[in-house]
Amino acid sequence: MKNDFIAGYAKITEDALKKYMPEGDAAQKKLYDAMNYSIFAGGKRLRPMIMMMTAKMLGKPVDTVLPFACAMEMIHTYSLIHDDLPAMDNDDLRRGKPTNHKVFGEATAILAGDALLTKAFEIAAKYGTEYADSDKVVKAISILAEAAGSEGMVGGQVIDIFAEVEDLEQLKNMHALKTGAIIRASGVIGAVLSGADSEQINAIDSYCYNLGIAFQIQDDILDVLGSEESLGKPIGSDAENNKSTYVTLCGIDEAEKLQKEYIKKAKESLEIFENTEELSLLCDMLVNRKA
Amino acid sequence: MKNDFIAGYAKITEDALKKYMPEGDAAQKKLYDAMNYSIFAGGKRLRPMIMMMTAKMLGKPVDTVLPFACAMEMIHTYSLIHDDLPAMDNDDLRRGKPTNHKVFGEATAILAGDALLTKAFEIAAKYGTEYADSDKVVKAISILAEAAGSEGMVGGQVIDIFAEVEDLEQLKNMHALKTGAIIRASGVIGAVLSGADSEQINAIDSYCYNLGIAFQIQDDILDVLGSEESLGKPIGSDAENNKSTYVTLCGIDEAEKLQKEYIKKAKESLEIFENTEELSLLCDMLVNRKA
Numbered sequence: 234m235k236n237d238f239i240a241g242y243a244k245i246t247e248d249a250l251k252k253y254m255p256e257g258d259a260a261q262k263k264l265y266d267a268m269n270y271s272i273f274a275g276g277k278r279l280r281p282m283i284m285m286m287t288a289k290m291l292g293k294p295v296d297t298v299l300p301f302a303c304a305m306e307m308i309h310t311y312s313l314i315h316d317d318l319p320a321m322d323n324d325d326l327r328r329g330k331p332t333n334h335k336v337f338g339e340a341t342a343i344l345a346g347d348a349l350l351t352k353a354f355e356i357a358a359k360y361g362t363e364y365a366d367s368d369k370v371v372k373a374i375s376i377l378a379e380a381a382g383s384e385g386m387v388g389g390q391v392i393d394i395f396a397e398v399e400d401l402e403q404l405k406n407m408h409a410l411k412t413g414a415i416i417r418a419s420g421v422i423g424a425v426l427s428g429a430d431s432e433q434i435n436a437i438d439s440y441c442y443n444l445g446i447a448f449q450i451q452d453d454i455l456d457v458l459g460s461e462e463s464l465g466k467p468i469g470s471d472a473e474n475n476k477s478t479y480v481t482l483c484g485i486d487e488a489e490k491l492q493k494e495y496i497k498k499a500k501e502s503l504e505i506f507e508n509t510e511e512l513s514l515l516c517d518m519l520v521n522r523k524a
Numbered sequence: 525m526k527n528d529f530i531a532g533y534a535k536i537t538e539d540a541l542k543k544y545m546p547e548g549d550a551a552q553k554k555l556y557d558a559m560n561y562s563i564f565a566g567g568k569r570l571r572p573m574i575m576m577m578t579a580k581m582l583g584k585p586v587d588t589v590l591p592f593a594c595a596m597e598m599i600h601t602y603s604l605i606h607d608d609l610p611a612m613d614n615d616d617l618r619r620g621k622p623t624n625h626k627v628f629g630e631a632t633a634i635l636a637g638d639a640l641l642t643k644a645f646e647i648a649a650k651y652g653t654e655y656a657d658s659d660k661v662v663k664a665i666s667i668l669a670e671a672a673g674s675e676g677m678v679g680g681q682v683i684d685i686f687a688e689v690e691d692l693e694q695l696k697n698m699h700a701l702k703t704g705a706i707i708r709a710s711g712v713i714g715a716v717l718s719g720a721d722s723e724q725i726n727a728i729d730s731y732c733y734n735l736g737i738a739f740q741i742q743d744d745i746l747d748v749l750g751s752e753e754s755l756g757k758p759i760g761s762d763a764e765n766n767k768s769t770y771v772t773l774c775g776i777d778e779a780e781k782l783q784k785e786y787i788k789k790a791k792e793s794l795e796i797f798e799n800t801e802e803l804s805l806l807c808d809m810l811v812n813r814k815a
């Protein structure tokens with residue numbers, strides 16, 4: 234059953250992305266190819282899933298959030314393309330495939346990232362109002378942009394590259410921006426578009442905050458224990474790059490203990506809701522994943 | 525009088541940008557510094573000006589469009605930062621100052637561009653509704669994103685880098701995307717937020733379309749005739765890079781003749797309006813500029 238509902242959400246996301254992504258024989262076809270290469274490179278679609286599960290838990294059809302779910306995935310994908318660039322992490326592989334700049338060159342990779350980021354806001358604004366009123370759409374766009382920008386994801390990336398991260402508190406703060414902000418925004422936007430009240434929005438936000446940290450801890454554990462084949466990238470790359478992680482800072486055992494605590498907190502945040510089965514299962518699946 | 529009203533609009537834009545741009549002692553301060561460096565590097569503020577003049581012509585206070593005017597300038601600025609990168613045009617100077625990546629390094633320049641693009645949508649969504657209803661704000665965000673993305677500015681940049689531009693038609697099509705799309709969007713968003721009807725929106729669109737081409741022709745003429753000092757970048761760089769321009773394709777005299785025709789068409793587009801003095805003067809100033 235587990236795999237079925239996860240696969241179902243992934244398929245809904247893929248189908249919607251196919252509808253929204255540009256294609257065809259334009260003079261800028263190379264750009265479209267580069268955008269499509271990365272958006273359809275086999276992502277887990279975690280952020281769209283959180284958004285859709287939130288809508289469903291709140292009694293709304295998943296369509297309610299579909300344009301924003303795709304927008305969120307476009308923003309996540311652009312961030313991976315830019316993070317992989319030679320000037321940043323200089324990675325050759327992503328999800329087992331050559332990174333965007335390895336296939337299309339650096340200039341096109343930068344522009345494909347720019348175009349995906351821009352397309353996210355286009356899709357949100359152009360199609361969001363098919364499912365929700367304009368007040369909610371504007372609010373959701375504002376949340377999306379704030380989470381993705383200089384006070385969110387991009388800010389976190391700058392800290393990750395340049396700041397010395399030496400203790401757990403600094404590590405948590407960095408991840409809270411770099412990966413946490415758009416995971417939280419996925420749940421919060423799902424709640425806002427579904428007409429949730431502020432108590433419900435805060436509870437979803439808390440669920441995502443804690444899930445996000447547990448998810449990051451799993452990433453750090455897999456970087457040490459995972460296999461290169463299932464991860465699609467070299468293992469041990471964090472340690473090799475002298476990056477602080479939950480594992481390097483407190484060891485595997487303590488990291489796993491911490492992770493359990495965050496998962497517990499995530500599930501407790503759902504207590505005010507009914508129909509929490511999917512979001513609860515998602516926690517277990519994310520920390521049991523091998524890739 | 526001319527300089528007064530132009531300087532007035534530029535000052536309104538600068539003041540609003542100061543209000544909207546991030547600052548302070550965050551862990552990502554380096555990012556804020558890079559964003560502020562380029563946004564306050566002495567741009568002409570042409571796009572905000574077009575938007576505000578449009579609102580004023582339509583009888584609205586310029587504040588009506590101020591968040592979007594700043595958003596447009598952020599998008600224009602991010603595009604310059606990314607265009608200057610080593611992987612693209614590899615320029616060392618912009619407006620007489622070292623380019624963003626020369627001062628802050630390539631990684632930060634890429635991220636500062638990303639953050640400015642994202643901030644544009646944040647400001648539009650967060651503050652747009654202080655001056656216009658949500659329906660108009662969503663419509664304006666949609667126009668902004670479409671003009672800036674893969675079917676607009678970014679698409680044009682890809683064509684400029686990779687496609688062979690060999691005749692006037694191809695050159696016009698490239699510029700229609702690369703620089704034309706967001707100039708048109710500046711006028712159209714100004715009209716939409718001011719509650720213009722479709723005839724008025726089309727007329728503003730036509731004005732901007734023609735003004736944009738005349739503006740580009742002036743850029744190409746200045747690249748040959750201008751002085752390095754007043755341009756803030758080396759003259760003759762287009763010819764040196766083997767780039768097709770209005771001047772290389774049809775010579776200075778023909779380019780100047782073409783430019784006059786587009787200015788005439790731009791002014792004719794304003795005939796359905798009253799109070800067209802500022803937008804009309806703007807045409808003359810842009811084609812008489814030396815930098």
